[in-house]
Amino acid sequence: MSTSDKTRNRKIIVNSLSKSYVTKKESFLALDHVNAHIYENEFVTLVGPSGCGKSTILRILAGLEDASSGSASISGREIEGPGADRGVVFQSYTLFPWLSVRDNIEFGLSLRNVPRKKRKEISDKYLELVNLVNFADTYPKQLSGGMKQRVAIARALANSPEMLLMDEPFAALDAQTRGDMQELLLNIQKHEKATILFITHDIEEAIFLSERLYVMKSRPGRIVREIEIPMEMRQNKELKDSEPFIKIKKEIVDLLHS
Numbered sequence: 001m002s003t004s005d006k007t008r009n010r011k012i013i014v015n016s017l018s019k020s021y022v023t024k025k026e027s028f029l030a031l032d033h034v035n036a037h038i039y040e041n042e043f044v045t046l047v048g049p050s051g052c053g054k055s056t057i058l059r060i061l062a063g064l065e066d067a068s069s070g071s072a073s074i075s076g077r078e079i080e081g082p083g084a085d086r087g088v089v090f091q092s093y094t095l096f097p098w099l100s101v102r103d104n105i106e107f108g109l110s111l112r113n114v115p116r117k118k119r120k121e122i123s124d125k126y127l128e129l130v131n132l133v134n135f136a137d138t139y140p141k142q143l144s145g146g147m148k149q150r151v152a153i154a155r156a157l158a159n160s161p162e163m164l165l166m167d168e169p170f171a172a173l174d175a176q177t178r179g180d181m182q183e184l185l186l187n188i189q190k191h192e193k194a195t196i197l198f199i200t201h202d203i204e205e206a207i208f209l210s211e212r213l214y215v216m217k218s219r220p221g222r223i224v225r226e227i228e229i230p231m232e233m234r235q236n237k238e239l240k241d242s243e244p245f246i247k248i249k250k251e252i253v254d255l256l257h258s
């Protein structure tokens with residue numbers, strides 16, 4: 001379905017969002033009247049240089065930080081704090097080292113007193129989805145970076161969030177693992193019909209994964225362009241050297257350097 005289809009529900013609406021940080025020296029505008037939206041089941045990426053405010057938007061959507069002005073909502077509800085309706089995956093590994101892979105995945109369910117049998121059903125499902133069935137009893141320190149991020153994704157999904165917020169989740173991984181994780185994430189998105197907001201510095205990753213992307217610039221942090229990625233160009237690594245792919249990539253690079 002085209003993202004411009006007006007019948008598609010807007011899961012996230014960001015309305016004139018601004019954020020300033022006051023330091024000893026200055027008041028700094030990290031986000032300047034940002035408007036954006038994410039449709040249900042859509043994969044949207046924020047791409048831009050370091051410091052343009054990508055993580056600030058994500059933290060506000062996660063409810064980990066307040067906006068200075070403007071608003072953000074999920075399914076029509078104003079975002080006022082963290083909630084189980086949003087699953088977050090960060091770049092740094094955030095698993096609990098004292099819990100096994102399965103217990104990490106079940107963590108949010110245990111907090112909500114989901115019965116043991118139901119918890120196991122859910123963790124079984126997500127262990128399978130992220131290809132870690134044989135690692136259920138393993139502890140995080142025995143896992144590779146890619147495996148840790150697969151557990152983090154499974155843990156986020158186990159709570160049945162309405163959407164996933166992912167802040168450079170693959171940035172610390174080697175190229176091969178990163179490519180594998182991109183494929184896995186796209187499969188998960190299809191399987192779970194997930195709505196995803198993804199952050200990356202990597203323009204090729206953004207084009208490969210996204211239905212739509214917002215290009216950001218800094219000082220002040222703002223969105224300078226919204227780009228829809230044609231369906232036929234997504235999810236196909238072979239097209240990386242094709243003319244249309246290079247054209248979109250150049251459009252983004254030119255924007256970032258202008």
Ligand SMILES: Nc1ncnc2c1ncn2[C@@H]1O[C@H](COP(=O)(O)OP(=O)(O)OP(=O)(O)O)[C@@H](O)[C@H]1O
Pocket residue numbers: 021022023028030048049050051052053054055056057201221
């Ligand atoms: N708590 C804070 N206090 C002061 N300034 C902050 C704070 N958090 C973020 N900033 C500043 O706000 C700007 C936006 O930061 P943010 O982390 O959102 O950028 P980013 O685009 O995600 O960067 P990166 O890609 O490096 O993670 C940066 O200049 C950063 O230094």
